[in-house]
Amino acid sequence: MKYFRKIGAILVLLAYTVQCFAVEAQQRFPKPEFAKGYSQPATTAPLPRALLLEYLDIFVLLVALSVITWLVVKKRSRKGVFWISVFSLLYFGFYREGCICSIGSIQNMVLGVVDSTYAIPLTALVFFLLPLAFTLFFGRTFCAGVCPLGAIQDLVILNPIELPKWIQKVLGLIPYLYLGLAVLYVATKSEFIICRYDPFVGFFRFDAPFHMLILGILFLIAGIFVARPYCRFFCPYGVLLGWMSRFSSHHMTITPSACIQCKLCANSCPFGAIDEPVVETGKRHNNVNRLITLFVLLPLWVGLGGFAGSMMHVPLSHYNRTVFLAEQIIEHPELKEDQKNIDVRSFLTSGKTTEQLIAEANGIRHQFYIGGWFLGGFMGLVIGLSLIRLSTFRKREDWVPDKTNCLSCARCMDYCPVKLNGEFQENME
């Protein structure tokens, strides 16, 4: 601080060192009176994107969803779905740069519930609800080609291989965990993990942290062989869509009329979402007994999961910044002297005491403890119900889409030789 100015200036400076960061509008050095006429430039403030354009996004979403639903359910056109996904990739992906998206809007919804000061923007609300509402009636047409993340993966499916069913089932549990974790981290006001680890947003912006870019490229390379890996094994919004789709009333069908059991569709689905016909095996009595056992075990799963989840609250809360800072200060008291640790310095100048910080961190950890019970219980329930679902038996005569996991991409329709009037198509290619 070897600045030498006019003596007056030094005195003013000394007076201010006491309240160096005080926020008074009073000026240390008053604005000079210029001899010549001098007009001071204005401070520019470029405006954010106009609200009208945000509403345009809602309109585009509504139109895209309506068109693709019509294309899948009524027109049965794979080509149409393809072009809609190209459009969505360009509009919601490259033009809107992946924000706002329905997947991330889960977090806005949760934040709206837990944070009383947060008024959820109408756009986020509509982006959350509209695809769910469509899915409840028509299946996951949103996934088919409106979601930009789905679209970019759909375009790289070049040589899909079929994963063993058990791997699909196990990996299929990840989205539930991801959803639970995302909700937990928003509910504790820690962070938005879905947005942070969105692997494709970097492509849409042509700009991303290096590790996220690598992750995105890996997802796309994997997506050549394992179709849509993010959608099937990670997407937390897909969980909600799956629940909706499962009970949808106008879900698309593989055949327009009656299935002729030709099995041609079975290999067409890159997502393994077509169920084959099954007949009951084993004695009925045994099956019922097994089912009863699994139902009795269900509360045990929930309790066990909840307990495990609550035990995880310490490592989980580690990623909350307040908890992390408190941990750092407790474990390494010498950090308080470290001039280079920005977080510790800012905390020390904030006027909060260490006790207050620790109390706050403990409060957050307790939230994680409660949240851990819910998260673990939820995972226990999911695992328990999947086991029940695996051992229940549903008689199926025809090849039908597995409504929960079917992404309504319409690929199978192209392969089905049955046409609308029930005639058999002769010139199959």
Next chain:
Amino acid sequence: MSSKEEPVSHSRRRLIRNGMQVTLAISLIGIAGRTVLKSASDDLVWQLDPFKCVQCGRCAKECVMSPSAVKCVHAYALCGYCDLCGGYLKPDPNARTTAAENQLCPTAAIKRKYIEDPYFEYVIDEKLCIGCGKCVAGCTSFGNGSLHLQVRHDLCRNCNECAIARVCPSEAFSRVPSHKPYLIKGDFKKG
């Protein structure tokens, strides 16, 4: 395909499906109704409070955009037009000239224009500015604090959660309604 018990099981399945569909529809409407009451028609954007900012330099590194959408903004109304500008010159400059070795800004984004002796006008070239806040620290410590950081909304991608806000040590970032996106120093009274 038409044994006798099938119609029964089919109608039972349909009943369950319809029941679940109605239940899910009602819960969706419930969620919608609950949140609509709390929703805002205006969009939210990220705002940097310059009075909380501690010029840690993370804005330059953490933004999803490179260079950062946070830029140094000059509140001319507050500026003292100092010859010895704490934001423009390095501490202990060899001379008060525009020579590169005297400049504090790592990208030379601050342009100095002579007005009259001894006053200079300082203009930020936002194309060059990386939002590191070095000049802001200098100006706040030795000057009027007219240089300050702001999120520039023509550049900001308005991420759902701002990557800088997540790591800002002084919690200077907040979501504000998009019709009032800036907090330019000197333009308002701190209340």
